[in-house]
Amino acid sequence: MAHTLASTRLFNLPASFRFTCVNLARTFSVLNRPPPHYAGHVPLNVFERGAVAAGSAIMSLLNPRRGDLIAALGETTATPYFIYRLRDVMLSSPTGRRILRDRPRITSQTMSVTKLRAMAENTVGRAYVDWLDREGVSPDTRDSVKYIDDEECAYVMQRYRESHDFYHALTGLPVFVEGEVALKAFEFANTLLPMTGLSIFAVTRMKPAERSRFWRTYLPWALSNGLKSKEVINVYWEEQLERDIDDLRAELGLERPPDLRERRKAMKEQRKAAKEKREKMGGLMAD
């Protein structure tokens, strides 16, 4: 009797939670790994996952250029609960369901940069390629997902990773550490992936002026917009390329933050002007 009551309660919980309980129970030896579920899948047991998560968290904090470690951190921390939640978010929306059915990939082959450059001003595609050119990056092939056991969730993670540059274009945030951390904060409020939240620890690497800008302006913007806007994981980017970007922003309920590059340039010029004034005054005093 007791066990049927417990199982009924278990079945009333959301699907993502049920899956968590089943997965935590499974563990295997490194000498006897289960067969992979998809190409490139590396099944890890609980201890290995913990070690990769901890190691990549520390190493990527020491060297934020190691994109592969940030990816590994994302995959190993997403697995109990969070990636299933994101997959359910996609399943709850018609566009999300279509993305999961079609499984489009964003690579430098599927996104022709020349075609995007030919698009009209202020379209999503044009904003994306303008951002790529401004930052000097390309839609380079992101690392394939390795450590997520469920095949569909592995695709969800891959889609999130490949859409990251589109989120940059949507918000206009630049590619250096300050912009990345602000975007990660936005993604955390929107997708709830733990890696995005953990990336906020990179504030410790920022200069004091950058840090105060982050606390004062960009973090509040990120949290409020991330929470109030629609789920960005459900945007079918391939279909939105010709659309006006402000239209898309309005549909998602998203506001652009103050342009970070302009701000930094203004601050730099202000500092330079102040320094020149000081030197001039110092010159006068010497007379």
Added chain:
Amino acid sequence: MSFPTPWRTSARLTRRLLAIKQPYRCLSCSLRLAREEARQDAKTTHFGFESVPAAEKQSRVGAVFSSVASSYDTMNDLMSLYTHRLWKDHFVRSLNPGIHTSLFPSPNQPTSQTILDIAGGTGDIAFRLLSHATTVNNDHSSRVIVSDINPAMLAEGKKRSLQTEWASSERLSWVEANAEDLHMIDSNSIDLYTVAFGIRNFTDKMAALREAYRVLKPGGVFACLEFSKVHNPILNGAYKRWSFGAIPLIGQLVAGDRESYQYLVESIERFPSQREFAGMVEEAGFLLPGGMEEEGGWEDLMGGIAAVHRGIKPTEG
């Protein structure tokens, strides 16, 4: 939940076995199958646990070592917990390279040795050989030829040699060569042939052993340091778990390349045991010091994690 009775289970199984569908084969499947069979006839070898065509193994191994070249030394230190330095030191010391010039040299005594270090890309063994010859045996003329099939590893070795005193001397030279085909090295010209942690990557080990036999002078020494089988089951259990669990993980964190290190641990697993490899060395024509019977044909290091195999090319008569 009620468990089905044994009768119902067996009945269900029997029904499954009898309900065998007729195999359906479409037109294109027949063509595809015929092509696959033809491909399988080609000679295959192992690449870690994968089976690959023999011709492909060299490029796959090449890709692995091009990738690991720059972080090779850091990774070696971390994976072996610094013990690889002890193994290499012991290996070189036990070979005692260099001619020890005595106070009263005899007229026929050779004055220098020519040492060939195979798969010695980053120069670990070569620098140790030269250092031992120079400082221990006071031999300032013996020279080492470092050979490696991978140019990235050789480049790394040349870079490291800049920190030694032999960077631009005649005592150290670099050759890009496949150990199975050393045509640029004359027969009977090498005094000491060393290969450390390289031979498990060769496509055809017997070919490499025969080339070693050819280039060595009669009386010359063949020495191989390689990972081998651990005898103690407890140590073996811990060692295997470290190999398959921790090493690819360290590879991912430090070098950003899990696959290469997965290949490395699999290739260690596939390498023949001490006795089998000693048999191969003997088959190539070498004499084993100590002989196979008393397990003297090799020397185990750290319980068998690594093993040193030595052989001597017999002199005529």
